[in-house]
Amino acid sequence: MIKNEIEFILNDKLIQINNIDTNVTVLNYLRINKKLTGTKEGCASGDCGACTAVIAELNNNKLEYKSINTCIMFLYSMHGKQLITVEHLANSKLHPVQQSMVDNHGSQCGFCTPGFVMAMFAMYKDKIKPNNKNIDEYLAGNLCRCTGYNSIKKAAKKMYSYGKKDKFSDDKNKIIKLLKTIKQNDIIISKENNKFYIPSNLKNLIKYTQSNEKYNFVTGGTDIALDITKKNNTINSLIYLGNNKDLNFINVKANYINIGSATPIRKIIPILKKYYPSFAEMFYRYGSTQIRNVATIGGNLGSASPIGDSLPALLALNTKLVLQSKKQRIIDIKGYFKSYRKTALKKKEFIKEIKIPILKNHIFKCYKISKRFDDDISSLFVAYLIKLKKNIIVDVNIAFGGMDSIPKLALKTQKYLIGKELNLENIEISKKIIEKEFTPLTDMRASSTYRRLVSKNLMERFFLEINENTKVRI
Numbered sequence: 001m002i003k004n005e006i007e008f009i010l011n012d013k014l015i016q017i018n019n020i021d022t023n024v025t026v027l028n029y030l031r032i033n034k035k036l037t038g039t040k041e042g043c044a045s046g047d048c049g050a051c052t053a054v055i056a057e058l059n060n061n062k063l064e065y066k067s068i069n070t071c072i073m074f075l076y077s078m079h080g081k082q083l084i085t086v087e088h089l090a091n092s093k094l095h096p097v098q099q100s101m102v103d104n105h106g107s108q109c110g111f112c113t114p115g116f117v118m119a120m121f122a123m124y125k126d127k128i129k130p131n132n133k134n135i136d137e138y139l140a141g142n143l144c145r146c147t148g149y150n151s152i153k154k155a156a157k158k159m160y161s162y163g164k165k166d167k168f169s170d171d172k173n174k175i176i177k178l179l180k181t182i183k184q185n186d187i188i189i190s191k192e193n194n195k196f197y198i199p200s201n202l203k204n205l206i207k208y209t210q211s212n213e214k215y216n217f218v219t220g221g222t223d224i225a226l227d228i229t230k231k232n233n234t235i236n237s238l239i240y241l242g243n244n245k246d247l248n249f250i251n252v253k254a255n256y257i258n259i260g261s262a263t264p265i266r267k268i269i270p271i272l273k274k275y276y277p278s279f280a281e282m283f284y285r286y287g288s289t290q291i292r293n294v295a296t297i298g299g300n301l302g303s304a305s306p307i308g309d310s311l312p313a314l315l316a317l318n319t320k321l322v323l324q325s326k327k328q329r330i331i332d333i334k335g336y337f338k339s340y341r342k343t344a345l346k347k348k349e350f351i352k353e354i355k356i357p358i359l360k361n362h363i364f365k366c367y368k369i370s371k372r373f374d375d376d377i378s379s380l381f382v383a384y385l386i387k388l389k390k391n392i393i394v395d396v397n398i399a400f401g402g403m404d405s406i407p408k409l410a411l412k413t414q415k416y417l418i419g420k421e422l423n424l425e426n427i428e429i430s431k432k433i434i435e436k437e438f439t440p441l442t443d444m445r446a447s448s449t450y451r452r453l454v455s456k457n458l459m460e461r462f463f464l465e466i467n468e469n470t471k472v473r474i
């Protein structure tokens, strides 16, 4: 049965919506329609965290809490979730996170404070140990101009001392019960010329793509929502993949890590850690916690930006992509990137699954170079995959992002290295080949000269880090 409204819990009330424009963000809905103005707008592009709220979703009968940037989240993607705003945190007394912010002087002008409080609240509900590393991870997506981060971090460190249980612990069963009443049917919202489709399974997703001529997919929305919030465009027809059960999975089978294209990056990291720790580590520098909670590799591939971080890593790892329209085909990622943001995807086709080979006898490492450590887009990205036999290179892939109009393999350098001994002399020669192989752009992120220099130096860094005699982490 197809429904024409979404249902979600706003704080503790179950509500239905179908009369609001399909391009509206959660932030604008909260502030304009519900007058819940505690959630602030700073950048409207996912960069400052002022708009942070928390969603709770049911997973195996448990509530999973995630911080989100409401400024780049479509309202209709809230179907089936609980949306918690800062207004709902306190009851007769402040929430432990809020009390800790007060007592540790974590707020000055207060503009960023609701966002910080909500990011900390997600951390509190996840029961995360408040050490420096974890605090940096959970709060890197929030900016403050006046308080200074020390007192905010102190508040995060002390938050559990105000109680490890909150009113949400008491209300848990009530919320789970309410969430269970929401059916995961297909939903089509029509508002004037605009439509928002929520297909709940693969079969129906194929049906909507086949019966429509023009539409855009939205999964995490962390790229596509900026078309609306930053470019002021209207997107008439959106097909939301985030609730699609057939695209939301990660499993390890027959030498492949298989990832459904709508699986949030947050869920992928623990499995990647086991097989490709360097890939997993990179993801901690991919946007912020708010971004990783919803953004997907499917969306990164869909945008196909030359500086999309997962793309060179997937390219170096010989990843396969399962593309779906009425029929399914599997392609090698090497044939996916055609020209600037143009891909091998045909009309009415989408990415269903990403298959990363498990290469136990290879060494894999990747490096992200950006101006800021956290929450920044790469100036340059490189991924290396190498197989050695008695120190002779028998297999090698070197994939760059930010060096050309598409993510690209250094084919000439690879050709030179095959059959060579892994030593500094050969690495020096390979650096000269890399220099000639690419003509990078100069743009606001880096100059062409810088990109060339770094691409060569990273070759040496990789060598030093994997060489038996040096083996250092640089």
Ligand SMILES: Cc1cc2nc3c(=O)[nH]c(=O)nc-3n(C[C@H](O)[C@H](O)[C@H](O)COP(=O)(O)OP(=O)(O)OC[C@H]3O[C@@H](n4cnc5c(N)ncnc54)[C@H](O)[C@@H]3O)c2cc1C
Pocket (backbone or CB within 6 Å): 045, 046, 047, 072, 216, 217, 218, 219, 220, 221, 222, 223, 224, 225, 241, 261, 262, 285, 286, 287, 288, 291, 294, 295, 296, 297, 298, 299, 300, 301, 302, 303, 307, 308, 309, 310, 349, 350, 351, 352, 375, 376, 377, 378
């Ligand atoms: C603050 C901020 C920080 C960011 N930091 C990084 C970063 O560090 N590294 C980085 O690489 N990116 C970064 N990004 C960009 C973005 O988060 C990533 O590209 C992300 O992976 C996109 O995933 P998504 O699910 O949100 O995509 P969406 O925005 O939902 O979709 C992106 C595009 O892909 C298409 N698409 C989505 N799913 C599919 C599918 N299954 N099949 C075919 N097409 C599809 C959509 O139609 C759309 O055109 C950042 C963005 C923001 C706002």
Ligand code: FES
Pocket (backbone or CB within 6 Å): 040, 041, 042, 043, 044, 045, 046, 047, 048, 049, 050, 051, 052, 069, 070, 071, 072
């Ligand atoms: S308003 Fe800045 S992240 Fe949303």
Ligand code: FES
Pocket (backbone or CB within 6 Å): 106, 107, 108, 109, 110, 111, 112, 113, 143, 144, 145, 146, 147
């Ligand atoms: S308290 Fe002013 S921006 Fe953080």
